Amino acid sequence: MTFRRPIQHCRACGSAVAYRVPDDGDTRERAVCPACGTIHYENPLNVVGTVPALGDRVLLCKRNIEPRWGKWTLPAGFMELDETTAQGAARETDEEAGAQIEMGPLFSVLNVPRVGQVHLFYLATLLSDRFNPGYETIEARLFPEDEIPWDELAFRTVKATLERYFADRRAGRFGMHCIDIV
DSSP states (O other): OOOOOOOOBOTTTOOBOEEEOOTTSOOSOEEEOTTTOOEEOOOOEEEEEEEEEETTEEEEEEESSSSSTTOEEOSEEEOOTTOOHHHHHHHHHHHHHOOOEEEEEEEEEEEEGGGTEEEEEEEEEESOSOOOOOTTEEEEEEEEGGGOOGGGBSOHHHHHHHHHHHHHHHHTOOOOEEEEOO
């Protein structure tokens, strides 16, 4: 079951909402405003990021924020309004690592229904080995596969993406991966 804080008040008029199946043919219980009729839909959040590589090394960022302060992750974060998934992934890579990249194709889509998220990672080629991490990052560093701090990775989505990245690299071709994290 997904953790979420229930909606209590209508975003349109401020009245208290009631949870029920709307009268519009929907089949799911929603927060419905009895005063103005607004139906409040809750949808997954998109997390977008990159697998930035330079030769045989991948860029990881050590988190300076919770959750998972001090753990390593790929540069990623929540997608913003008015941007594509690729634009968001590039923005997050710049914000977290200060890395200059050439964006590649979409590499992995990870469904994380337990927390109501979908993670999308793009392949990216680093244009330099110089980084200028933002405030969310303690350190940005390149790692070859045999030095990845596997036990210090922040999220299961990052581990799953890196495992597939290195397996594809060894195979000499990159595929597109859809993964369910349960």
